[in-house]
Structure formats: structure tokens, C-alpha cells
Amino acid sequence: MEPFRTLTALAAPLDRANVDTDQIIPKQFLKRIERTGYGEFLFFDWRRTATGEPDPSFVLNDPRYKGAQILVAGKNFACGSSREHAAWALSDFGFRAVIAPTFADIFFSNAGKNGIVLARLSEEQVATLLDNAKTISNYQLTVSLEAQTVTDNQGFSATFEIDPFRKFCLLEGLDDIGLTLRHEAALDAFETKHDQAGWLKAK
């Protein structure tokens, strides 16, 4: 996965709370067996009218936000289904960071596996960013993973918390399975012992 250090990019405001993964990538696109190519289906039912035309009222269809790589959204972003397709679609569309007051747990994990940085800021800070992204033309934000900050050139500056190990993996773009296999000897020993617990056998 692509390492993430610092990104300065256009920010798009999605001023809704509880955006669920069914909206991010509707079910009809989960039948594919590929890992790529989901960007065109991102927010499909919001981006397109029932007849398939682009809905001009949806923020990502506004030419002002074309090329945005940072999404600012309301609380509990990406709740619901565990579909990693939501992270794949955001990434494939071009988003590399999402800023919101809170994120749902499973998506939080999925985003990390796909090099997407999630920055949790306060409700007030997010409200400011949503407002700025709506009212200021070509509103750029800088997300620094190294410094754990979100800044703009209007004087906004905020810090966000991130688990140090998650930060390390995102900075380096590391493969998780490879990291786990550093513990293979411990795993082998654990498993031999654990297999003797008959009440924990699957079959």
C-alpha cells in the first residue's frame, strides 16, 4: 500500500452524520470479485439520479470539488456493513484522507489497510472545516500524518490522535500479514498448546 506522509489537497464537504457504507458503495457493486475499479460507483445512489444521470445537487458532482483528495464528513462516518469495498471505492475515487468527529470501528480498520488516513477532530472543528470547504473557493487542507495535524492557510490548525502502530504502518505503507509473520515462532508455540483445548476446536 502507498505510504502516507503529508498531503495538501482540495477538501470536499459531505455535511451528513451517520453516512453508512451502504451509501458509500451500494450492494449491487459488491458482486464483483476484483479489488479495483470501485471509484465510479462511490456514493452511487447519491451521485446519480434514478435514471443514471449525475445528480447536480450532490457535492461530489459539483465541479468545484473535482479532484478532491480529502473528504470532510459528519460523525459516525461509514457505519453499518463491514464491506471493505467502501474503503476501496473512496481510495479508487482519489480520497486519501477523511476528516470526521467519529468513525465506525470496522471501517476504521479497513481504511488503515488501504492507506487512507482518518483524522478525528472535534464536532466544532469539523463544523468549521465543512463551512470553509463550502464557502471558500479551492479550499485546501494539509493533513500531516507525521505531525498529526490538519491545517489550512486561513489559520485553522488542529491535532488528531492516532495509535502509534497504525501511524507507523500508514507512514511506511506496510503489509499486515508480513508484520504478523514476525511472530511466527510465538504463533506456532501458541497454536500447538491452544489446539489441545478441545472446547475451542471449530470442528
Next chain:
Amino acid sequence: MSSEPRTLFEKVWEQHVVASPEGEPTLLYIDLQLLHEVTSPQAFEGLRLAGRKVRRPDRCIATVDHNVPTTKEGRLNIVDQIAATQIATLRQNCAEFGIELYDVDSPSQGIVHIIGPELGLTKPGMTIVCGDSHTSTHGAFGALAFGIGTSEVEHVLATQTLPQSKPKTFRIAVEGKLPRGVTAKDIILAIIGQIGTDGATGCVVEYAGSAIRALSIEGRMTVCNMSIEAGARAGLIAPDEKTFAYLKGRRFAPQGAAWDEAVREWSKLPSDAGAKFDRELVIDAATLVPYVSWGTSPGMVAPITSKVPDPASAPTEQERTGLERALEYMGLKAGTPLDTVAIDRVFIGSCTNGRIEDLRAAARIADGYKVSTKVSAMVVPGSQAVKEQAETEGLDRIFRAAGFEWREPGCSMCLGMNPDILSPGERCASTSNRNFEGRQGRGGRTHLVSPEMAAAAAIAGHFVDIRNWEVKG
């Protein structure tokens, strides 16, 4: 091991710690991974690309549930070629990596969260994962069970472990006797309505209290199933005699001396007296009623006796906009009594309410009645075993006589990945778990209810208070 009193969650967690590297998440051993066609193809492909094997095929099981049509003809020849390819891909992957698959023609096929327990794969004290957020269902047995993404599916296939940060613990006690007509579904809808769809984010919930203890194992599964709708990482319930009685004799349950040993071990799992939780909530069961969801998020629920809420009463601007948007999507006016809302469709099924007790409860309401001429209603058993049991008991005849369609098992209209979907504007009383926009079909309007409430709504043509229903059967 500490000598401090421990919670059920802590006991399961500690039993599965492979490694606790400094400054990194804990590496947790996974006892069982359940696989299905939708969230696994990219995981197997990842293994192939990296030249990796499945570490423990004996700790994996697969079935087809999300995509499969629910008509006999539809299953034999799946018209949707993308869905057919996804199912064929699961077949190839299971054959290549040596994983047992309960295919569409297997007597063990069904929704992954229904077949796990009924086969006795799900057992107390286990760690269980699946690329599906409703994996929390298995927590009803005192297992730590949670949904994961596809990268994590691949990780578990390759290593039988997952790096996990330790979640917080949240005890929700439902105390007292559940009033008549109030079900497990109503308990969980009430909890989500009270704490919100992010009310348990970052937490593992332990459901406790006399009302939870009094639930059957299937009722407990319904409660744990929707933990994710409150944002919880997982939901679990301490195993007890009911749990053991449910498991005894099932295909993959321990037998003979191994059974006795298992019961001894499982009996040690319940939270110790004095164990500390990060958060606690107590709910008085006597205050619970039958609920109906009215909006586009599972937290938007209200008692059947109440009215569609007024966005003007929302405390903040953002909430008001959210409510207005939800009502507009749902085609509802503020102040409308919920028991006057007319419906077009009824769906009884899903991993939330597709088990035999759910079908018995719905059939008891439907027996001797006819589905409204304005309503199209379907019953989709959660598994082949549920279907067979229901047919043995004659439930299918009751449903058919009343005018319900009787279908083949699968996830069906809970998420509409197969041909079972709502048309734009159609309103559905559904026993499923999510009322998100478009969940059951673009423009479709979903109202979450218990199986009894869904059956009664099918007959009346609108929502009714099940407590006033005259049972004929």
C-alpha cells in the same frame, strides 16, 4: 493471569493472546472463520498473489448466502452473471484451499450466522470472525465474534490471527420481566434507540440481566446480532444451561468425555462478581414496548403507539436537517400515528430474525388470517435446516394459506443483493437489521420490526400494535 475479577470478554480475550508486542496491537488467535461469497474473493486472490496458503482450513467454513436467489428455479440457473461468477469463485477457492463449503444444494446451506450455531461450530469462549458485520450474532453463546473487512479475512486465512486493539467493555443489563408482545428484537431496537447508532463504538457489549437470561438462545442471537447497529465491536452473553442444552448433540459440538470437559470450561466463562466494566447501563424491561423504525438509521425507532417525530423538535440544526431528510426519503409526515402507516411489502427472514422460533412466532400471528390484498409478503427461512424444520411443523402451510410466499434460504431482501428487492417508493415491514436508504432496493422504505409485528402488518396492511392482536390458530 490476574486474580482480579474478570469479565466474560476479558477471559475470552486473554485465552487467545498469541503475542503482545510493545507498542503494537495484541495478536489475537482466531478459532473460527466463516466465509461467504461476497467478502472473500479478493482475500483468496491476495493469498495467491503472495504465494500463501490457508494456515488452518479446519478452522474455516464457507457457505453461499448473500447472492443466492430464493426461488428453486432461480438457484439452479443464476441469471445475474456477476453474482454467478462470484459464487463460482467461492467454489473454486474452497476447492483450491481445502475449505469445507456448504453450497447452494447442501442441506447445511444457509445464512452464515444461522448455520454456525445450528451446526455447533459456534461455541462459548471462542473467537469467531467473518467478513460480515452481523458476526456479532455468535456472541449469544459467549463467543467473542466480530465482523471484519476483506484484508482482515485474508490475514486470518494466512495466519489464523488478527492484530487487535483491546476494546472497552460496556455492560447493558435488561432487568425484569418482558411484557407480553415484546420480543428480543424490541429489546435491541430499544437499546439502539436509546444509546444511538454510535452509542457503543469502540466497545464490546455484554448483555446481562434477568430479561436477557430469560431469553431463548435464538432470542439472544437476535439481540447480539444488532450490536453493530449500536456501533459495538461485538456483543456477548454469558453461556448458561440454556446454551449448553442448545449445543448438545449438534454436529460439531464435542461428544462424550470431551463434552463434559467443555461444559466445565464454558462454565468458568461468565463475568466474575465484582468485575469492572468501562461503562454500564440498566434498562427496566417493564418499560419496553413493541417498536417500529420510522427513519433511515436503526436508531430512528419509536413505540408502535407513538407518532412520526417532528424535526422541529430536534435539538440541533444538523439533527433537524438529518430528520427532515429521513422523513422525506421515507415519505412520512411528522405527527402521523405509526399504526396508521400503510405498507406494500413484508419480509420475514435474515440473520436477525430468520430462525425457527421467529417463523413459529410469525406463523402463530398469521394462522387463520389472510395477507392484505394490498401487500406482497414473503418468508425466507435462514437456512435449509430451518426450512426443513418449519415444513415438518407445517409452518409453511400456515404461511402459504395466509398468502405469504415461502422461499429458499439466504440473506434475500435484508440487503437485496439477489433478485429480492423493493421498487422505488415501496414500503416494507421487515424483520431485518438495517433501514438505511436503498438497503432493500433503491428508493425502498424499510421499517424494522419483530417477526410478530411484521406478520400482523402483512395481514392488516398497516402497522398494528401486536399486543392487541387476536390469535386465531
